Amino acid sequence: MYDLPPLSTLTTFEAAARHLSFKNAAVELNVTPGAVSHQIKALESELGTTLFRRRHRGVELTADGGKLFSTLAESFYRISAQLREVRAKRGEKRVKIGTTSAVANLWTSHMLSTFWREHPDITVDQLVSEEGFGAEAALDMYIRYGKDHRSDWSQQPIYRDELVPVGDPALAIALSGASIEVLSEQRLIHLEQNDYSWTTWNDWFTAQGHPEVGDRGFRVNNYMIGLHAAMDGMGLMLGWRRLVGPLLEGGRLKVVEGHSIPAPRRFYLVSRPDEDLAAPARLLKGWIGGITD
Template identity: 45%
Template sequence: MPRHYDLPSLNALLCFEAAARNLSFKTAATELNVTPAAVSHQIRRLESDLGSEMFRRQHRGVELTEAGAYLFVALQRGFEGIAEAVRDVRAGPDTEDVVVQTTTAVSAFWLTPQLTDFWKARPDIIVSQLVSDAASAPGRADLSIHYGSMAEDDPACLPLFRDDIIAVGTSEFAATRGITSIHDLHGAPLIHVVAEGMEWTGWSEWFAKFGLSPPPGRGIVVNNHMIALQLARDGVGAVLGWTGLIDDLLDSGALVPLVAERMTSPQTFYLQTHTKASRQALVFRDWLAATKG
């Protein structure tokens, strides 16, 4: 009977993947609980089937050939996909309905209040958050919230808000530093948010909008917008804030606008739907679209 997939022996592929990952037939044999001779036999069988050598045999070990490296990368991707599917099946459909990845600031100041309203409307759907200030976080997510350029015609992306960026701090900080204009602010202590893989709009871009040079000195640099806002609340310096995120802090007086200038955000906060999003995740996305529209 002809095989549906044009593949060599799966045992041979498993042996090859383990040997390639460890660059050792002996270690692969220990991992697979077989003899090194059995691993060597399976790899010889694979090389014969493919008509190409997968390894260069050296006196002190083995190393992958170009063909071997190409196959190894493809196998890893395939096995990772299979492993993810197995994890999903083992977990079952009801363990976690929706997983949303977002940053700490967006989680605290925007998403969590939205979830409170959503749970009132749909208490049958569980929404969990994967909170990280890294560009990509480990773990499965159905949806993720980003700040950046969004393709307007991308059906997987839903714009959430695009508000103004203002300079904020405490009223005591403004009084102590004598900040009454943007020129006073230019020379004041500033808090910068610089996170790898994130495109937060910074002070240089904000000041340039109003015809000023980049601020002198490096200031205080953190990689987390939530920490930056807390430092500002502690009176350490001024920070840039998005009005869609910090309305509650402004309403409570914890932070105040330091100058009148405000810049329309050049980027958008948007929700991205991942290809493996659950049915419940689409319900949550559609709810957000309706309530934000």
């Protein structure tokens, strides 16, 4: 009745998109890379579109692939959250943390896998949303850029990042050392969200004494989709250097060196008061504070 393709193809696609690797997805799913490739091809055939571009160093999401991944990631996390509530009745040690899809993919997923290896008796569920979080009954904490002035929960600063232009390696190398005026004339990828705490291209340029650039370029409503567009050579994206570090280290993106500003806001861990947190949640909160500056 929901007109869905086989769920096995969707879960395989989500894993491959999250890792940007068929090989790593195969390890997670305990199947062969060939089986992952077969499932992806079946899903692409079912949908009549290409979801990945195959590169010699791995795979990249297409525009359709990025949109599908964003929807699936949020949906799977919400399903996971509901299952968490059911399992909690059995006394399991579980913590629920909220993030944006970009923060989940680029930072917290790896961080939480490290936490789980140190504390295998505690399960941490992630809830992904681009619209921000409120005082949700099942949510213990969430990560956001800038303080959440709508919340009376505890707000612990995590770290302050650096804002730099990023693009595909060829474009970034060609623009290395370019003047701020030259950068302002490039095709820019703008992030458009209801959460106005995120720093924009206009903020970045005016902080360096340059007039606003308006909406030159094109707009996306999901940061990961914008990053994938930049990886495809479609323009420059405003990058949080530490946040996008995995993509820089993997060679999928490169910083256009020569111009940067400290991020105006820190990333914060917003959580319930300690007295309202269960012991596993308090442990995770302290652990996150201990690995960040």
